[in-house]
Amino acid sequence: MKLLNTIQQRLGWKLFLSYLAIILVVVAVLDTISEFRATTVLEQGFAQLPAPLRNDPALIAALHDRFQFAIDESLVIGSVAAFLVAVVLSLFAVHRILRPIQAMIQASRRIARGDYRHRIEMPGQDELSMLAQHFNQMSETLERTEVRRVEGIGDLAHELRTPLSSIKSMMEGLVDGVLTAEPATFLRVQREVARLQRLVHDLEELSRIEAGQIALDLRQVNINEVIQAAAARLQPQFEDKEVLLHLDLPPAPLRSRLDTGRLLQVLLNLMGNALQYTPSGGTVTVHVQRQDGQIAVTVRDTGIGIASEHLPYLFERFYRVDRARATGSGSGIGLTIARRLVEARNGRIWAASPGSGLGSSFTFTLPSLD
Ligand code: ADP
Numbered sequence: 001m002k003l004l005n006t007i008q009q010r011l012g013w014k015l016f017l018s019y020l021a022i023i024l025v026v027v028a029v030l031d032t033i034s035e036f037r038a039t040t041v042l043e044q045g046f047a048q049l050p051a052p053l054r055n056d057p058a059l060i061a062a063l064h065d066r067f068q069f070a071i072d073e074s075l076v077i078g079s080v081a082a083f084l085v086a087v088v089l090s091l092f093a094v095h096r097i098l099r100p101i102q103a104m105i106q107a108s109r110r111i112a113r114g115d116y117r118h119r120i121e122m123p124g125q126d127e128l129s130m131l132a133q134h135f136n137q138m139s140e141t142l143e144r145t146e147v148r149r150v151e152g153i154g155d156l157a158h159e160l161r162t163p164l165s166s167i168k169s170m171m172e173g174l175v176d177g178v179l180t181a182e183p184a185t186f187l188r189v190q191r192e193v194a195r196l197q198r199l200v201h202d203l204e205e206l207s208r209i210e211a212g213q214i215a216l217d218l219r220q221v222n223i224n225e226v227i228q229a230a231a232a233r234l235q236p237q238f239e240d241k242e243v244l245l246h247l248d249l250p251p252a253p254l255r256s257r258l259d260t261g262r263l264l265q266v267l268l269n270l271m272g273n274a275l276q277y278t279p280s281g282g283t284v285t286v287h288v289q290r291q292d293g294q295i296a297v298t299v300r301d302t303g304i305g306i307a308s309e310h311l312p313y314l315f316e317r318f319y320r321v322d323r324a325r326a327t328g329s330g331s332g333i334g335l336t337i338a339r340r341l342v343e344a345r346n347g348r349i350w351a352a353s354p355g356s357g358l359g360s361s362f363t364f365t366l367p368s369l370d
Helices: 002-009 011-047 057-112 127-176 183-210 223-241 260-276 308-313 334-344
Strands: 219-222 244-248 255-258 283-291 294-301 349-352 360-367
Touching (some): 057 127, 260 283
């Protein structure tokens, strides 16, 4: 029973036993075939012997026995050789297959304990090496997500602390009579509360989207019109900051099936970011074109740009290029939400920038109906 359990739990034993089974079957088949076939061939040979020899039963029996012995001997030598090859092959297979698998078992145990730093060394091109590479990529992603999560909690605490401290000090000022109870004071309190509300709203939105709980109200939409609506909504802020907003839209409608509100949300996020990270005197351009059966929308700015090492991570939760510099409701959630929304319509979103100080562009694609 214990032996059976050991065999069931050990891949090496299973491999060895499967080789052994093949050897036994081959030996049994060879033995059976040689029994019939060799006897027939031998008897045909005896039939061609001259009559005195052919009719000597003792000679025939002796020849028969020696022939059978030679065959049995070959089978035994062949089986022993095959057995040794099976042992060597099983040991090799155990080394080649089981070692990486055991390394992966150990690594996954570490991951289960929350230790994401471990990587598996597995050079080569075969399926096991590819599995190890994918495993390492998965650990890397988990490690980055974990770091981001921990940083994100810190960021969130910071984002919550700033407006809360300012509300607290204004309230204390009012109670102590240092501040006068006038509309301007209450407006400042209201602004801080609005900032908190925005943050909580973004977090709720992200958790709902990530849990797959967004209901999309899909309709046929002309994307140009939604871009114009987003531009109209942001125009006053662009004017305040003296940043030029330029729309580069084709005259023909570009139709896609999507949720207008969600597209507006993605556009407001990208255009809002472009405005936020572009100094006065700069330009933000929204460009739309049809590309391989898709509609590609690009929001390009002449702002502070993004260094290339940050580009792959911009759409990850809580990621901010310059954590110290980010202000306002910015908490590194906007682009994550935008990516989830675009991907929900089978689109893609990516960022590009020639480098710090050289502006950036954010492009997303959506399926075209035309
Ligand atoms: P946030 O709410 O902090 O703006 P986002 O997810 O919208 O969060 O953006 C993540 C980070 O990407 C920002 O903190 C900023 O560092 C960077 N970023 C986004 N858009 C731009 C842009 N147009 N130019 C430069 N950096 C940008």
